[in-house]
Each structure stands twice: as structure tokens, then as C-alpha cells.
Amino acid sequence: MIHVLALFAVLGLGVVVNAGSMSGTGYSFDAPQLAGATVQSFDSVAVGVYMTGVFANVTISSSTNMPYRISTDYAGNYNNPAIALENGTYDSGFTTNVLFQFANPVCAFAFNWGASDNAASLTVYSDAAGTNAIESMALPIASSSNNGEWYGLYDPSINSARIFFTVLPNNDGDWCFVDNLHYVGSVIPTPAAGWAGVALLSVMGLRRRR
Numbered sequence: 001m002i003h004v005l006a007l008f009a010v011l012g013l014g015v016v017v018n019a020g021s022m023s024g025t026g027y028s029f030d031a032p033q034l035a036g037a038t039v040q041s042f043d044s045v046a047v048g049v050y051m052t053g054v055f056a057n058v059t060i061s062s063s064t065n066m067p068y069r070i071s072t073d074y075a076g077n078y079n080n081p082a083i084a085l086e087n088g089t090y091d092s093g094f095t096t097n098v099l100f101q102f103a104n105p106v107c108a109f110a111f112n113w114g115a116s117d118n119a120a121s122l123t124v125y126s127d128a129a130g131t132n133a134i135e136s137m138a139l140p141i142a143s144s145s146n147n148g149e150w151y152g153l154y155d156p157s158i159n160s161a162r163i164f165f166t167v168l169p170n171n172d173g174d175w176c177f178v179d180n181l182h183y184v185g186s187v188i189p190t191p192a193a194g195w196a197g198v199a200l201l202s203v204m205g206l207r208r209r210r
Contacts, residue, residue, distance in 0.1 A: 019124075019135040019155035022110055027081075027148035029182050033108040034152070037182040042083040045070050049092065057103040058181060060085070062095040063130075063162070074177075077146050079114030084179040087165050094173025099130050100161045100181070107186040109161050110152020114177040116142045118166035124153045130160045139163070142176075156186055 022031040088094030120139040
């Protein structure tokens with residue numbers, strides 16, 4: 001097994017093995033786990049109020065009776081370059097959590113996060129319904145920062161993710177922005193030559209042991 005893992009490293013056949021968290025600033029999303037990520041912004045999405053919306057390979061649903069909104073509110077501020085997802089409006093209330101379901105499993109998921117004034121969290125799941133939790137992380141209070149803060153989680157088999165928003169004792173919500181979803185497919189193609197190398201090294205290892 002050690003020989004095989006070493007060969008993967010030599011051949012550059014990167015495979016996500018463990019779960020973990022990622023973060024950064026400046027809209028760069030430069031974590032190695034996000035290399036080659038698909039990016040879903042909301043710039044070409046119809047603005048409006050949604051309970052469920054399908055955006056390319058991601059279905060986004062409010063998990064409460066309150067909707068979320070795609071809007072140009074405060075464009076250029078709060079890590080919201082243009083059009084972003086908001087977890088509610090001051091007029092219609094706030095949803096306490098939003099579920100992201102991927103059309104195909106992914107191994108990493110991240111997004112710009114802004115305007116939060118209270119604690120929030122992100123959890124990824126191995127099932128589409130968002131019930132079998134894999135990993136969670138706290139989403140920090142971003143307040144009025146506009147430095148492109150982004151956060152995310154990685155794991156080999158993510159089928160859905162959920163952001164939990166804080167509701168205060170007086171039932172006031174926390175208006176937050178989410179934008180520029182980044183996700184990476186969990187199936188990483190391996191070149192035929194790479195598999196041939198694995199087979200060759202395995203045979204050599206067997207011969208040495210004999």
C-alpha cells in the first residue's frame with residue numbers, strides 16, 4: 001500500500017484523502033483542494049426570491065419556510081462583487097439554513113462569505129438530503145469587511161452542504177451574503193500511463209518480496 005501511495009505522489013495523481021477546512025482572502029480561492037474548480041457566480045441568474053433554485057449543477061433550497069434571495073443589494077460591498085445570494089430580506093424575514101445539493105459528488109466546496117454579524121457554520125454531508133454529516137466549520141463574523149473572504153470544506157465524497165445562520169433570541173436574523181461558489185468533482189481521472197505504472201510497481205514489489 002505504501003508503494004502505491006508513493007507512486008501516486010511521484011506521478012502527481014492527487015487524490016483527496018482527508019476532510020478539512022479551507023479559507024482565504026482576495027477572491028483568489030488558491031487552496032490546492034480547489035484546483036480546477038467549477039465556479040458558480042450569480043451574475044447571470046434572475047434576481048428574485050427563491051425557496052428552491054437550480055443553478056447549473058447546484059440546487060439551492062431554503063430549509064425553512066422563509067426564502068432566500070438573489071439580489072444586487074449592496075453590490076460591491078460585503079464580499080458581494082455584483083449579484084449574490086442573501087439568506088433573506090428585512091421585509092420577508094430570514095431562513096436559518098440553506099441546503100446546497102450537487103448534481104454529482106464533489107470533493108471540495110467553498111464560497112465568498114460576507115456581512116455576517118453573528119456566528120454561522122458550514123457542514124458537508126455524504127448524502128443529498130443533508131443528514132449524514134461529514135465535517136463542519138465555523139463561519140466567522142465578517143461584518144462590513146470587503147476583502148474577498150472565502151471559506152470551505154473538502155472531503156472525498158460530498159453530496160450536499162448546508163449553511164446554518166444564527167437567529168437571535170428576539171427572532172432577529174442575520175443578513176449574510178454568499179457568492180462565487182467553487183466546487184470540484186470528486187472523480188479525478190487517472191492517465192492510463194499512471195495506472196500502468198501502478199501495475200508495474202506492484203509487480204516489482206511482489207517480486208522483491210518473493
